[in-house]
């Protein structure tokens with residue numbers, strides 16, 4: 001992997017590392033974006049199911065879709081990109097992983113300091129009392145899982161039209177502002193506010209790496225664009241970081 005001298009210097013001097021990951025890293029583990037033209041649920045667009053109005057209208061339908069997605073996710077495995085990020089975190093103190101993904105694969109790879117911008121599909125939240133629970137505790141009585149308080153449970157993810165969790169958003173902005181290297185990994189850099197994080201990092205002085213299969217609107221702005229699968233690029237970048245740090 002070719003890295004320019006400024007990129008290697010940025011790795012060498014890195015103190016605060018910020019990472020933003022998106023659908024691309026999950027796709028490499030076989031998790032689709034659910035926008036495919038074929039498949040069981042192809043007649044629905046995600047935005048038609050992932051919103052509170054659709055859920056209130058037909059919670060059973062929305063739950064069936066989420067159970068289908070959960071099954072795909074629980075059968076998927078973290079890939080080499082997820083593992084490289086988990087190893088990197090173990091070797092460096094100030095390391096913040098921000099993800100737009102809801103599949104929990106970063107945690108399964110061993111990452112710990114994870115900022116989940118869009119929630120986590122493997123958790124439920126009660127519409128009545130707000131209690132958040134793991135899926136193992138789901139009680140599928142009838143058609144829709146219920147909380148112990150009797151309220152309806154929904155997946156603990158951010159739906160279309162909803163605000164991002166403020167704590168996660170604040171943590172993400174703060175990590176971007178403090179980063180001296182920032183990696184945008186497998187994200188189209190189109191959906192705000194996540195898309196603004198690399199820009200914030202760069203305008204706060206970070207060296208901006210972008211890792212993606214193809215150029216994005218962020219690419220002209222990146223200090224280093226590394227084209228390819230994150231499962232190939234991230235392990236190489238970690239090795240390069242380790243090499244630079246020993247200099």
Ligand SMILES: [Zn+2]
Pocket residue numbers: 126127128129130131147148149150151
């Ligand atoms: Zn409840």
